[in-house]
Amino acid sequence: MNPDIVKERQNATFNVEKLTNILDGSPEKTRRRREIESMVLNDPDFQEQDPNFLSRSERYDQAVRKSAQMILKLREFGISDPDEIYYYKNCVHPDRPEPLDLHLGMFLPTLLNQATPEQMDRFFTPAWNLQIIGTYAQTEMGHGWWRCSQRASCSATTPTVLPALTSEDWRPQATFDPATQEFVLNSPTISSIKWWPGGLGKTSNHAIVLAQLHTQGNCHGLHAFIVPIRDMDTHVPLPGIVVGDIGPKFGFSEVDNGFLKLENVRIPLDNMLMKYAKVEPDGTYVKPPSAKLTYGTMVFIRSMIVGQSALALAKSCTIAIRYSAVRHQSELKPGEPEPQILNFQTQQHKLFPVLATAYAFTFVGQYMKQTYNRISGDIHEGDYSGLPELHALSAGLKAFTTWAANGAIEVCRMSCGGHGYSRSSALPDIYVEFTPTCTYEGENTVMMLQTARYLLKSYSQARGGQQLQGSVSYLSRLQPQPVSAGVPPLNIQDLASLVQVYQLRAANLVELAATSIQQELQLRHSQEDAWNSSAIDLVRASDAGLLSVPQALQVSAHIKELLIQLRPNAVALVDAFDLNDKKLNSVLGRYDGNVYEHLFEWARHSPLNASEVPPALTIIVIIKHNQLIGSFFPRSTSLSTST
Ligand SMILES: CCCCCCCC/C=C\CCCCCCCCCCCCCCCC(=O)SCCNC(=O)CCNC(=O)[C@H](O)C(C)(C)COP(=O)(O)OP(=O)(O)OC[C@H]1O[C@@H](n2cnc3c(N)ncnc32)[C@H](O)[C@@H]1OP(=O)(O)O
Numbered sequence: 001m002n003p004d005i006v007k008e009r010q011n012a013t014f015n016v017e018k019l020t021n022i023l024d025g026s027p028e029k030t031r032r033r034r035e036i037e038s039m040v041l042n043d044p045d046f047q048e049q050d051p052n053f054l055s056r057s058e059r060y061d062q063a064v065r066k067s068a069q070m071i072l073k074l075r076e077f078g079i080s081d082p083d084e085i086y087y088y089k090n091c092v093h094p095d096r097p098e099p100l101d102l103h104l105g106m107f108l109p110t111l112l113n114q115a116t117p118e119q120m121d122r123f124f125t126p127a128w129n130l131q132i133i134g135t136y137a138q139t140e141m142g143h144g145w146w147r148c149s150q151r152a153s154c155s156a157t158t159p160t161v162l163p164a165l166t167s168e169d170w171r172p173q174a175t176f177d178p179a180t181q182e183f184v185l186n187s188p189t190i191s192s193i194k195w196w197p198g199g200l201g202k203t204s205n206h207a208i209v210l211a212q213l214h215t216q217g218n219c220h221g222l223h224a225f226i227v228p229i230r231d232m233d234t235h236v237p238l239p240g241i242v243v244g245d246i247g248p249k250f251g252f253s254e255v256d257n258g259f260l261k262l263e264n265v266r267i268p269l270d271n272m273l274m275k276y277a278k279v280e281p282d283g284t285y286v287k288p289p290s291a292k293l294t295y296g297t298m299v300f301i302r303s304m305i306v307g308q309s310a311l312a313l314a315k316s317c318t319i320a321i322r323y324s325a326v327r328h329q330s331e332l333k334p335g336e337p338e339p340q341i342l343n344f345q346t347q348q349h350k351l352f353p354v355l356a357t358a359y360a361f362t363f364v365g366q367y368m369k370q371t372y373n374r375i376s377g378d379i380h381e382g383d384y385s386g387l388p389e390l391h392a393l394s395a396g397l398k399a400f401t402t403w404a405a406n407g408a409i410e411v412c413r414m415s416c417g418g419h420g421y422s423r424s425s426a427l428p429d430i431y432v433e434f435t436p437t438c439t440y441e442g443e444n445t446v447m448m449l450q451t452a453r454y455l456l457k458s459y460s461q462a463r464g465g466q467q468l469q470g471s472v473s474y475l476s477r478l479q480p481q482p483v484s485a486g487v488p489p490l491n492i493q494d495l496a497s498l499v500q501v502y503q504l505r506a507a508n509l510v511e512l513a514a515t516s517i518q519q520e521l522q523l524r525h526s527q528e529d530a531w532n533s534s535a536i537d538l539v540r541a542s543d544a545g546l547l548s549v550p551q552a553l554q555v556s557a558h559i560k561e562l563l564i565q566l567r568p569n570a571v572a573l574v575d576a577f578d579l580n581d582k583k584l585n586s587v588l589g590r591y592d593g594n595v596y597e598h599l600f601e602w603a604r605h606s607p608l609n610a611s612e613v614p615p616a617l618t619i620i621v622i623i624k625h626n627q628l629i630g631s632f633f634p635r636s637t638s639l640s641t642s643t
């Protein structure tokens with residue numbers, strides 16, 4: 001054990017295990033988490049080659065092998081609780097998305113939420129047993145955006161005359177044919193090819209495809225269809241299905257994100273997910289109680305991503321803080337030993353706010369999950385009243401937490417200096433695997449605008465005298481104040497006072513956006529144009545002049561004081577996240593702090609070190625020995641004179 005890190009733990013002033021129990025929810029939950037962890041981490045079937053040293057195809061193959069093992073083991077150990085599956089999965093594929101993610105995270109939940117009992121038997125049971133492997137195909141090459149409700153522009157016919165149609169018509173279509181009781185699915189244009197779905201490229205044999213429903217000459221907007229895409233025995237693509245992998249990406253190397261072009265693909269009537277919307281055998285369309293229910297799985301994953309932001313931060317700051325405790329640089333005072341870099345105030349100022357955010361997001365993630373479970377329970381019982389708040393909360397928190405975490409991971413990486421750039425630190429991987437959360441499940445700006453839409457509606461209800469409940473109740477309580485009204489009193493030591501100032505700031509920002517829309521409306525005469533011209537106000541949380549200069553100075557002094565208070569407990573606070581070394585997989589973030597010897601050992605595994613003279617270099621050796629030169633260049637231009 002590195003002596004610096006031992007000293008850090010000796011100096012801690014609280015019981016780490018107790019804090020771990022609080023983070024997990026209870027001592028029993030900690031025990032069970034560790035039990036699952038050791039099932040995976042000590043299982044030889046899950047041993048792997050370091051993916052850093054593998055090609056993309058090898059990474060995919062290794063991930064598929066481990067995922068298949070995972071399914072067998074989950075069955076063997078009888079693990080069926082979604083939380084436990086999720087945890088098990090995260091130990092099998094630490095930090096890395098994998099080919100079955102969409103099957104587990106979106107295909108199965110969409111069936112649970114939108115399939116009829118008959119469809120549950122036909123699809124969910126075989127999918128649970130992994131006979132059916134599914135994905136969720138919403139995004140197209142030309143559009144990530146869909147409308148959840150029917151629009152006048154949605155054409156009933158296959159587009160032939162361009163000017164009469166809008167972009168809505170150039171989307172995948174599912175047209176009901178009553179003669180055969182089938183839907184006919186088509187991708188009418190290149191841009192309507194499904195693009196991005198995880199596991200689509202090679203792994204899945206079914207896809208939930210989102211397409212425009214056409215029946216009896218009418219278009220009814222976006223609906224979900226279960227489309228078999230590969231033969232269940234041979235895994236060969238079925239007729240009319242053009243499918244494949246979209247190629248290498250920034251990260252997601254283990255995942256076969258794919259494309260799907262539908263060419264007159266016929267599926268039976270009862271392959272449309274019909275728990276809510278229905279099509280009768282004669283083609284009659286039965287409306288769902290809410291068109292927004294089609295988007296339920298996205299709300300589920302958005303809620304889950306909030307917790308993923310916390311985990312990414314916990315990992316990143318564990319690595320950076322442990323490393324900063326064992327790394328020494330630059331004498332502070334001449335002649336004295338070099339200090340741990342964690343003693344530099346600037347290093348603390350980079351890392352301690354990340355640590356605090358990791359804790360805050362952990363609790364926000366738990367709150368988001370509870371809220372999702374409560375409101376989706378109500379929806380299951382037929383009460384849809386909580387849906388707008390759930391949508392606004394999950395969209396806004398997904399965007400806010402992923403943006404914050406995305407920046408903070410980079411702060412952690414850079415705070416490790418050069419070694420943070422090495423893949424051995426794990427920080428580059430954490431970043432590339434996490435950063436698409438800002439984009440997928442709804443691009444963050446678009447999600448913020450959805451939340452803003454809800455806030456503006458709530459604001460106008462509050463101004464109309466309604467007493468609002470839940471997360472927007474502050475809009476009823478607080479009167480937004482113009483900047484000229486002065487600075488509100490603030491006690492920065494008092495959390496309640498801080499919350500009140502945040503609420504006032506939020507109310508002011510909503511008011512600002514509402515005013516901007518009203519002003520733009522006078523100029524532009526269209527609600528949509530006024531909305532777009534106010535979009536920056538809607539999204540950006542500006543400073544709003546809420547703190548006076550003396551208050552801002554007070555905050556700054558208080559932050560410095562807090563850095564000093566936190567310093568002795570920094571390592572213990574990251575230890576409390578209880579991230580097992582094998583799961584963290586970072587040379588810099590090792591629990592024992594023995595960084596340098598392991599950094600050296602890791603480098604020796606680099607494939608470039610497999611031979612002392614890599615084959616490509618033999619050409620240089622030959623050139624050096626002047627053997628080739630003569631055949632390509634006249635003697636007078638020879639490059640080498642040394643031999
Ligand atoms: C569920 C139970 C779970 C049990 C599971 C059991 C089995 C599993 C076992 C274990 C689980 C193990 C887990 C494994 C974990 C795996 C990890 C998973 C990793 C996942 C990797 C993810 C990869 C990414 C996948 C994707 O990206 S899928 C594609 C996502 N695409 C999007 O998000 C597109 C974003 N676009 C939109 O959402 C919409 O286009 C839009 C932007 C909202 C615009 O839509 P529209 O034009 O219709 O909107 P408006 O006109 O603006 O609005 C109309 C009104 O509707 C409201 N609205 C919009 N959306 C919603 C919604 N979702 N809900 C409610 N209301 C909504 C909107 O506010 C408007 O309201 P109004 O009142 O103002 O009219």
Ligand SMILES: Cc1cc2nc3c(=O)[nH]c(=O)nc-3n(C[C@H](O)[C@H](O)[C@H](O)COP(=O)(O)OP(=O)(O)OC[C@H]3O[C@@H](n4cnc5c(N)ncnc54)[C@H](O)[C@@H]3O)c2cc1C
Nearest residue numbers: 136137138139143144196197198436439440441442443445
């Ligand atoms: C790693 C990864 C995995 C994915 N997996 C899946 C999957 O399994 N299944 C699936 O269906 N999809 C998947 N996707 C696709 C993903 O859901 C979309 O990329 C995402 O919804 C964003 O849509 P887009 O790419 O069309 O972005 P765009 O909407 O084109 O966004 C581009 C820019 O335009 C801006 N913009 C767009 N609309 C507006 C607006 N109304 N107002 C203001 N600004 C706007 C955005 O803010 C952004 O800056 C995946 C994507 C990635 C990166």
